[in-house]
Amino acid sequence: MAGMTKKKIISYVTNLAIVLILYFLFYFLIRQGVINSYYSDLINMVCINVILAVSLNMVTGLLGQLVLGHAGFMLVGAYSAALFTLHINLPLVVAFPIGLIIGGLVAALFGMIIGIPALRLRGDYLAIITLGFGEIIRVIANNLTITNGAKGLYGVQSLNSRQNLTPMFTYVFFIAVFVIFINFTFGTSRHGRAVIAIREDEIAAEASGIHTTYYKLLAFVLAAFIAGVAGGLFAHQIGIIDPSKFDFNRSVEILVMVVLGGMGSITGSIIAAVVLTILPEALRDFADYRMLLYSIVLICVMLFRPTGLLGRSEFSLTKFVDKIKSGGAKKKQNVGKEG
Amino acid sequence: MSVLETKNLGINFGGLQALEDVHFSINEGEIIGLIGPNGAGKTTVFNLLTDVYMPTKGVIELDGVSIVGKKTYQITQNGIARTFQNIRLFKDVSVIDNVKIAMNSEMKYSVLSGIFRLPAYRKEEKEISKRAHELLKVFGIDENAHDYAKNLPYGQQRKLEIARALATNPRVLLLDEPAAGMNPTETRELMETIMLIRDKFKIAILLIEHDMNFVMGICEHIVVLDYGRIIAEGSAEDVRHDPKVIAAYLGGE
Numbered sequence: 001m002a003g004m005t006k007k008k009i010i011s012y013v014t015n016l017a018i019v020l021i022l023y024f025l026f027y028f029l030i031r032q033g034v035i036n037s038y039y040s041d042l043i044n045m046v047c048i049n050v051i052l053a054v055s056l057n058m059v060t061g062l063l064g065q066l067v068l069g070h071a072g073f074m075l076v077g078a079y080s081a082a083l084f085t086l087h088i089n090l091p092l093v094v095a096f097p098i099g100l101i102i103g104g105l106v107a108a109l110f111g112m113i114i115g116i117p118a119l120r121l122r123g124d125y126l127a128i129i130t131l132g133f134g135e136i137i138r139v140i141a142n143n144l145t146i147t148n149g150a151k152g153l154y155g156v157q158s159l160n161s162r163q164n165l166t167p168m169f170t171y172v173f174f175i176a177v178f179v180i181f182i183n184f185t186f187g188t189s190r191h192g193r194a195v196i197a198i199r200e201d202e203i204a205a206e207a208s209g210i211h212t213t214y215y216k217l218l219a220f221v222l223a224a225f226i227a228g229v230a231g232g233l234f235a236h237q238i239g240i241i242d243p244s245k246f247d248f249n250r251s252v253e254i255l256v257m258v259v260l261g262g263m264g265s266i267t268g269s270i271i272a273a274v275v276l277t278i279l280p281e282a283l284r285d286f287a288d289y290r291m292l293l294y295s296i297v298l299i300c301v302m303l304f305r306p307t308g309l310l311g312r313s314e315f316s317l318t319k320f321v322d323k324i325k326s327g328g329a330k331k332k333q334n335v336g337k338e339g
Numbered sequence: 340m341s342v343l344e345t346k347n348l349g350i351n352f353g354g355l356q357a358l359e360d361v362h363f364s365i366n367e368g369e370i371i372g373l374i375g376p377n378g379a380g381k382t383t384v385f386n387l388l389t390d391v392y393m394p395t396k397g398v399i400e401l402d403g404v405s406i407v408g409k410k411t412y413q414i415t416q417n418g419i420a421r422t423f424q425n426i427r428l429f430k431d432v433s434v435i436d437n438v439k440i441a442m443n444s445e446m447k448y449s450v451l452s453g454i455f456r457l458p459a460y461r462k463e464e465k466e467i468s469k470r471a472h473e474l475l476k477v478f479g480i481d482e483n484a485h486d487y488a489k490n491l492p493y494g495q496q497r498k499l500e501i502a503r504a505l506a507t508n509p510r511v512l513l514l515d516e517p518a519a520g521m522n523p524t525e526t527r528e529l530m531e532t533i534m535l536i537r538d539k540f541k542i543a544i545l546l547i548e549h550d551m552n553f554v555m556g557i558c559e560h561i562v563v564l565d566y567g568r569i570i571a572e573g574s575a576e577d578v579r580h581d582p583k584v585i586a587a588y589l590g591g592e
Contacts (some may be wrong), residue, residue: 088379094514127471185455185456186450186453186454189448189450190439190443190446190448190467191450192453193432193436193439193440193443194443196429196432197429197432197440200432201427201429202431203427204423204428205429206410206411206412207389207411207415207420207421207423207427208412208441208443208503208504208507209416209441209443211410248436286573
């Protein structure tokens with residue numbers, strides 16, 4: 001038992017160290033101008049997509065339900081946060097974090113309103129009802145005066161200035177790390193176990209004394225909250241938001257990240273989010289062919305790894321090191337198991 | 340003192356009277372067998388007891404309190420646990436987590452304690468882990484605690500399902516065909532396990548089973564159902580020689 005906790009501490013410390021090293025490395029490079037504004041924006045988008053993918057993973061991976069309206073929650077969060085920072089008379093440094101929280105809370109509220117009726121359904125039916133929700137939200141935002149209709153909101157200020165591109169990076173990076181952290185700890189807490197039980201067998205979960213409606217809603221609302229925060233970050237990152245940025249394609253894009261990474265695998269979602277955000281940008285040189293290549297990559301992954309890159313397992317550095325230490329024989333065995 | 344009692348229990352699905360006037364009571368530490376030909380309504384009784392279906396008439400009382408109309412999870416929390424005819428485990432979850440999931444309703448720590456790993460989380464998780472291991476030891480599957488449930492052999496999956504039901508701390512345990520698909524050795528082992536459970540956990544057990552050697556060997560009291568009605572009850576000896584029972588199983592008159 002004592003040995004296990006020691007191992008845990010080591011893994012916590014290494015993970016923390018990696019996070020800090022990554023942060024300071026990028027911070028330094030951005031600060032020095034080695035990474036220009038195009039790339040630093042790309043890095044920020046990667047982090048935002050990681051947040052979105054990991055939050056969707058909470059519903060799709062842990063709860064095992066297909067949700068096609070994640071962009072809807074993102075839209076609600078983005079508009080709430082943007083409207084708050086646009087209209088409140090506070091310095092942005094103060095207004096921005098409050099706006100993010102408001103964005104998350106409003107999205108969570110919508111999650112609850114949608115979730116109570118929708119979560120009676122499952123599988124395809126839930127997918128369609130959430131798809132409908134996403135579209136309804138978008139159309140409403142297209143027609144309200146407060147959202148400024150199809151023109152959208154502009155002049156949403158970023159924390160970045162022309163001289164300093166680091167504040168936004170600091171925000172998105174640490175929020176991404178935080179979201180990953182709570183996703184992991186939630187998944188291994190009693191609440192996460194209850195949610196996973198519902199994924200595995202709802203009837204058996206109910207018969208084991210799990211209040212299934214409550215736990216479904218919990219996962220759903222938590223995911224909506226995080227998507228709302230991500231929306232707030234997104235709005236302040238790009239400065240102009242209009243409803244078309246949160247259409248059905250956006251929801252699918254997030255879902256693809258989760259499916260590609262392996263449903264239920266947090267690290268898988270992270271890797272897929274990073275790759276799928278950078279890939280379309282990296283393929284810009286191929287102009288018209290880039291979406292073709294993007295699709296081919298998706299098809300190949302699904303053909304050769306139907307459960308996604310990592311399946312349901314997690315990539316862990318300590319395990320990886322253990323594997324290397326214990327040699328190739330064991331590694332081969334593990335590969336066989338996964339396939 | 341009976342733990343669980345049903346009076347005048349009945350349900351109809353449309354025009355079909357699936358159960359009528361079913362009454363029985365179980366005492367603490369008693370093992371009752373529920374038998375009958377296919378379609379007699381045995382599993383329906385279980386479904387009524389755990390409120391998968393709502394009875395159209397009659398009462399179900401647990402410790403003298405009616406449980407009709409409560410949700411399935413509430414009934415489990417109140418003390419009736421069940422297993423299923425076709426095993427329903429959480430397959431892609433470790434063996435020990437299967438048991439821990441069933442212990443969830445006794446745990447108290449909040450979502451925030453879980454997410455931020457506060458002391459309440461550590462304390463309760465440590466306790467639950469200890470209890471789960473102890474329970475698995477009773478069934479001899481503690482060595483497999485960290486395997487996926489789906490990777491256990493069939494007999495052990497059955498055991499795990501019973502362990503999971505016991506993890507909810509029930510007063511009454513409902514077993515739906517626990518010996519189905521088992522070979523004679525596994526069946527004998529299971530009989531011993533069930534007796535052990537009864538003595539160790541001091542609970543009432545109601546079981547459905549087709550294996551007559553199993554039922555006759557283990558149950559103090561047997562209730563025979565046919566076409567939704569109780570046609571006979573009593574000790575194994577009484578039931579075995581009851582002409583109505585013989586007629587129901589073999590056809591008669």
